[in-house]
Amino acid sequence: MKPCLKRAERKMRIEKAQEYGATVVFTFSNTVTHIIADKDIKYNEILEFLQLTEIPEGIAVTNPRWPGDCIRYGKLVDPKDFWYQVPGCPTESQQRNPLQDAPISEPIGGHSSLPSSPPSSLQVQPRPPPKQQPETPTNSQKDALDEAIEECLTTTPINIEDFLGSSSSSDTESSPESSPKRRKKASSSSSNSARDWQSHFQCMHKHTGALNPENPNSRTIQILEEMMQIYDSLKDQWRTRSYRIAISTLKSSNTTYISTYEQAISLPGVGDRLAKKIVEIVSTDRLQRLEYAKLDPKDQILKLFHGIYGVGLVQARKFVAAGYTTLEDIKKNATLTEPQRIGIERYSDFKQRIPREEVKQHGDIVSTALKTIDEKVQSHVMGSYRRGAKDCGDIDIILTKEGAGVEELHEVLEKLVEKLFDRKFLMCGLAIARHDDGTKWHGASRLEGEGKPWRRIDFLVVPGEEIGAAFLYFTGNDVFNRSMRLLASKKGMRLNQKGLYKDVVRGKNREKLNEGTLLESKDEKKIFEILGVPYRPPEHRIC
DNA sequence: CGGCCGTACTG
DNA sequence: CAGTACG
DNA sequence: GCCG
Numbered sequence: 001m002k003p004c005l006k007r008a009e010r011k012m013r014i015e016k017a018q019e020y021g022a023t024v025v026f027t028f029s030n031t032v033t034h035i036i037a038d039k040d041i042k043y044n045e046i047l048e049f050l051q052l053t054e055i056p057e058g059i060a061v062t063n064p065r066w067p068g069d070c071i072r073y074g075k076l077v078d079p080k081d082f083w084y085q086v087p088g089c090p091t092e093s094q095q096r097n098p099l100q101d102a103p104i105s106e107p108i109g110g111h112s113s114l115p116s117s118p119p120s121s122l123q124v125q126p127r128p129p130p131k132q133q134p135e136t137p138t139n140s141q142k143d144a145l146d147e148a149i150e151e152c153l154t155t156t157p158i159n160i161e162d163f164l165g166s167s168s169s170s171d172t173e174s175s176p177e178s179s180p181k182r183r184k185k186a187s188s189s190s191s192n193s194a195r196d197w198q199s200h201f202q203c204m205h206k207h208t209g210a211l212n213p214e215n216p217n218s219r220t221i222q223i224l225e226e227m228m229q230i231y232d233s234l235k236d237q238w239r240t241r242s243y244r245i246a247i248s249t250l251k252s253s254n255t256t257y258i259s260t261y262e263q264a265i266s267l268p269g270v271g272d273r274l275a276k277k278i279v280e281i282v283s284t285d286r287l288q289r290l291e292y293a294k295l296d297p298k299d300q301i302l303k304l305f306h307g308i309y310g311v312g313l314v315q316a317r318k319f320v321a322a323g324y325t326t327l328e329d330i331k332k333n334a335t336l337t338e339p340q341r342i343g344i345e346r347y348s349d350f351k352q353r354i355p356r357e358e359v360k361q362h363g364d365i366v367s368t369a370l371k372t373i374d375e376k377v378q379s380h381v382m383g384s385y386r387r388g389a390k391d392c393g394d395i396d397i398i399l400t401k402e403g404a405g406v407e408e409l410h411e412v413l414e415k416l417v418e419k420l421f422d423r424k425f426l427m428c429g430l431a432i433a434r435h436d437d438g439t440k441w442h443g444a445s446r447l448e449g450e451g452k453p454w455r456r457i458d459f460l461v462v463p464g465e466e467i468g469a470a471f472l473y474f475t476g477n478d479v480f481n482r483s484m485r486l487l488a489s490k491k492g493m494r495l496n497q498k499g500l501y502k503d504v505v506r507g508k509n510r511e512k513l514n515e516g517t518l519l520e521s522k523d524e525k526k527i528f529e530i531l532g533v534p535y536r537p538p539e540h541r542i543c
Numbered sequence: 544c545g546g547c548c549g550t551a552c553t554g
Numbered sequence: 555c556a557g558t559a560c561g
Numbered sequence: 562g563c564c565g
Contacts, residue, residue, distance in 0.1 A: 200564090228562095231562080236562080237547085238546090238547060238562060238563085239562040239563095240562080241547060241562075241563085242547090242562030242563050242564095243562065245562090245563075246562080246563085268563090268564095269562095269563065269564090270563080271562070271563050271564080272563095273562065273563085274562070274563080309558095309559090310553085310557095310558065310559085311558085312557060312558045312559080313557095313558095314556080314557060314558085315557075315558085337553070337554070338553095339553080339558095382561085383560090383561070384561095394560095396560080396561080430559095431551080431552050431553070431558090431559070431560095432552080433551085433552080434552075434553090435552095438551080438552080439550095439551070440550095440551060440552075440559090440560075442552085442559075442560085458559095458560070458561095460560085460561095472561090473549095473550090473560085473561055474560080474561060475561075476560085476561040477561065478548090478560080478561050479561095480561085481548070481549090481560095481561050482547090482548045482549085482561090483548090484548085485548040485549060486547075486548060488548090489548075489549095494548095494549080495548080495549080496548085496549050496550060497549080497550070497551095497560090497561080498550090
């Protein structure tokens, strides 16, 4: 058997199967009754691996869900059932659509179609390495700010590990070993616990968003992400938040396979309920609750509608409740705002990812046009582009000028937009600053040429003095920003796209009672410093 | 048990 | 104002 | 959902 990245996970399942009386063999022989293939294995890959032209009669080929279900239901379920089919398996049953097979949950009686001989041995297949991640950090492109920041970084190297003592609680257990000794000179009166409480904030940790292909928890993460999406579509923002945090924790614990309740619950952000779900995923390769939820066809339609620009969950649910099932339905019959109408018209355009190179091209066009309006106004491409993504969902551009205020820049924005409409680069506006001090502009742009898709493009007008806070905000990602802002508020401060403020008085519901006084807004790195967060370059802000 | 980011634009 | 959006 |  080839070494495999998933071996920890497979080992777990193998042991589970043996616990229940299965015999696992590592060579193919006529004693084999079942072949359990890892999820992504295709039928012909099994044939190839076993050097067979066909699987002998009487041997069942299934995915890992089958043994899981057998354990779940306490009996041998039918390995020919749809749920257990291996992709490419030449049987009639694979045509069955899971969405029509409504009552999935009923224990499908194990019996008849079992192979003649009793199940006594299992053959386990290795799983191919997982695919690559969507957002790949690259350090190739730098702008002036990046270089300045990196300079600061190299002169004052900060090791995140130095900030995270071994957990104060007794059961540190399987956490990614932090070296015990070393102590930064405790600035002022900061005690251990003072440093500890804030280490739970996501912004305190390096995240690249890369799905480490060696992360043994990738299957768990995948299922939890699906579950999170369900809760998101149910408008359960707090459950969604909890899932997001727990998933993020799993992603960073990429050296340990989390398979037991104790392991799981010791992770920050994972409580009793999620720990139980993780155990269920590990031992059965699925989540019962998720299977139910995915059966609801409304869920699919809801997602479709929610994908329209300007349509949130409230509107999407209304459309579903009204009985609409397609974008055409809505376009013809529903009352829509103008942005929503465009959102439907350009639905597929806006869904497409934008190659990094094209993002740069859009940025260059804006930059060039800007020069004809005001030489001193600069544009910076932000968002996932600045984080180094190889493709982006939209294009985020900051317009700024040293010493300029919002109103001066707002005029520039209006001229810029007009000019870019004239040259048929901008195709429409979606959300447009209407006041003289408006700061944001949402719309669509496209490159010249036949069939070029419209791209979502956002401008943010930023006074010269606020460039640091604006960079922080517009670089994201969203989770990172929220984490930074929450940390600020816990420290009696307030962070937004204009700056970091202190002495913010909050009433109940944390409602802001005063503005606070400005601490820093021009220097992105100083905002990190004041908040006590080790500086992280954009490509490490993917939580 | 209550909190979970903070802001800007639309209709 | 609620809803939606941005990171 | 989790956490204090």
